[in-house]
Amino acid sequence: MxxxxxxxxxxxxxxxxxxxxxxxxxxxxxxxxxxxxxxxxxxxxxxxxxxxxxxxxxSIAHIKKLLLLWQDRRRPARKVKQLATSHLKELREKISELQSIAETLSQLIAHCRGDDRPDCPILDTLSDKDATQEFAETSKPNRLHSSVRQSSSKQCVKTK
Amino acid sequence: MxxxxxxxxxxxxxxxxxxxxxxxxxxxxxxxxxxxxxxxxxxxxxxxxxxxxxxxxxSIAHIKKLLLLWQDRRRPARKVKQLATSHLKELREKISELQSIAETLSQLIAHCRGDDRPDCPILDTLSDKDATQEFAETSKPNRLHSSVRQSSSKQCVKTK
DNA sequence: TTAAACCTTCCAATAATTGGAAGGTCAAGT
DNA sequence: ACTTGACCTTCCAATTATTGGAAGGTTTAA
Structure with missing residues (x-):
C-alpha cells in the first residue's frame, strides 16, 4: 500500500x-x-x-499520549480517562469563552440599524473606552498554545 | 510616548x-x-x-476592514453590520462544532470506569471503525484558516 | 561613569496544514 | 521501446498571531 x-x-x-x-x-x-x-x-x-x-x-501532543496508552496492553483506563477529562475541560472552557464573545457581539449587532448612515453602535462600542467594559470582562486571559485544537479535521477521503 | x-x-x-x-x-x-x-x-x-x-x-484581516470603516466618516452602518454578522455566524458554527465534540467525548468518559484495568471505552471507540460513526457525523469539514480567532486576547496591561 | 531600563532590528519558534518546485518511478497505451 | 500521466520523493516556504531571544544602541538616574 x-x-x-x-x-x-x-x-x-x-x-x-x-x-x-x-x-x-x-x-x-x-x-x-x-x-x-x-x-x-x-x-x-x-x-x-x-x-x-x-x-x-x-492535539497532536495528546494523541501521542493516547497512542502510547492504546498500544500498552496493561494500560490503566484511569490514565486515559484523566487525559480525556482534562481535554474535555479545555473544550468546555473554550466553548464558554466563545459563547460570551458571541453574546456580546450579538447584542451589538442587534442595536445596529445597519442602514446607509454612518451611525453604528458596533464601531462606537469598539472605539469607546467606557462602552466596552463588557469585552474586558467577558474575555478571559487565554494561552495561545492551548491544546484544544482549533477545528476538527475534514474527512478528506476523495471517494474516487 | x-x-x-x-x-x-x-x-x-x-x-x-x-x-x-x-x-x-x-x-x-x-x-x-x-x-x-x-x-x-x-x-x-x-x-x-x-x-x-x-x-x-x-481576526487581523477583519480588523483591517473594521479600521477602514471606522476611519471612514461616511461609512454605511450596513457594511459594519454585515461584517459583524458574518463573524458572529462563524463564531456560532465553531461553538456548535466544539459542542458536539464535547458531547461525544463526555459520553465516552461517562462510560469509562477509569480504574486500573485496561478495559477502556474511550480507546475502544477511537480504535473501532464502527463504534466511531458519531465522530464522522458530528465533526463537520472545517477550514484551517478560518477567520475566527483561536482565542481572545489577554488583557496584558501591567498595572505597574 | 556606570547600571538599569529602555529601545532598535533580525531571526526563530510555536501548531497543524497546505502549497509548490524539482526530480525520480511506475503502469498503461501507442 | 517510448511517452504520458499519475504517482512518489525531498526540501523549502507560507499560513496566523504571538512570543522569545540575541546583539546592540539610548536614556535616565545614581
Whole structure:
C-alpha cells in the first residue's frame, strides 16, 4: 500500500502522514526498493485512530499520549480517562469563552440599524473606552498554545 | 510616548505593536531623533480599538476592514453590520462544532470506569471503525484558516 | 561613569496544514 | 521501446498571531 492509498484509507492527507512520521507520532514507514513508503493494515489502523482522535479535538501532543496508552496492553483506563477529562475541560472552557464573545457581539449587532448612515453602535462600542467594559470582562486571559485544537479535521477521503 | 508606554496604555504588547506596523495594520509610527517610535493620543485610540476588536474575536484581516470603516466618516452602518454578522455566524458554527465534540467525548468518559484495568471505552471507540460513526457525523469539514480567532486576547496591561 | 531600563532590528519558534518546485518511478497505451 | 500521466520523493516556504531571544544602541538616574 502506497502513501496515496493509505491516505485514502485513513482520511489523512499524504502530506500529513509524512509529517506525522517526521515528528515521530508514527514509526518510520518501511520503504520499497525505490524509496516509496509502504503501509499495511496495522499502519492504517493507527492512522484511523489518529484521525478519529483528531476529529475528537485532541492535539497532536495528546494523541501521542493516547497512542502510547492504546498500544500498552496493561494500560490503566484511569490514565486515559484523566487525559480525556482534562481535554474535555479545555473544550468546555473554550466553548464558554466563545459563547460570551458571541453574546456580546450579538447584542451589538442587534442595536445596529445597519442602514446607509454612518451611525453604528458596533464601531462606537469598539472605539469607546467606557462602552466596552463588557469585552474586558467577558474575555478571559487565554494561552495561545492551548491544546484544544482549533477545528476538527475534514474527512478528506476523495471517494474516487 | 514610547512604545512601552503605548503598550501599557493599549494593552497590546510592544512586540505586537511593531508587528501590526510591519503588516500595515497601523501606519508607520513617527520616530524620535534616535529611532525610537513615538505615539500620541490618536495612535493609542487606534490601538485600543484593535485590542477590543481582538477581544471580540475578530481576526487581523477583519480588523483591517473594521479600521477602514471606522476611519471612514461616511461609512454605511450596513457594511459594519454585515461584517459583524458574518463573524458572529462563524463564531456560532465553531461553538456548535466544539459542542458536539464535547458531547461525544463526555459520553465516552461517562462510560469509562477509569480504574486500573485496561478495559477502556474511550480507546475502544477511537480504535473501532464502527463504534466511531458519531465522530464522522458530528465533526463537520472545517477550514484551517478560518477567520475566527483561536482565542481572545489577554488583557496584558501591567498595572505597574 | 556606570547600571538599569529602555529601545532598535533580525531571526526563530510555536501548531497543524497546505502549497509548490524539482526530480525520480511506475503502469498503461501507442 | 517510448511517452504520458499519475504517482512518489525531498526540501523549502507560507499560513496566523504571538512570543522569545540575541546583539546592540539610548536614556535616565545614581
Amino acid at each position: 502506497n502513501i496515496g492509498q493509505a491516505s485514502r484509507a485513513s482520511g489523512i492527507s499524504a502530506k500529513m502522514i509524512r509529517y506525522y512520521e517526521a515528528i515521530g507520532l508514527i514509526p518510520k514507514a518501511t520503504r520499497s526498493y525505490s524509496g516509496y513508503r509502504h503501509y499495511d493494515e496495522r499502519d492504517i489502523h493507527v492512522l484511523l485512530f489518529i484521525n478519529r482522535a483528531r476529529a475528537a479535538g485532541f | 514610547n512604545i512601552g508606554q503605548a503598550s501599557r496604555a493599549s494593552g497590546i504588547s510592544a512586540k505586537m505593536i511593531r508587528y501590526y506596523e510591519a503588516i500595515g495594520l497601523i501606519p508607520k509610527a513617527t520616530r524620535s531623533y534616535s529611532g525610537y517610535r513615538h505615539y500620541d493620543e490618536r495612535d493609542i485610540h487606534v490601538l485600543l480599538f484593535i485590542n477590543r476588536a481582538r477581544a471580540a474575536g475578530f
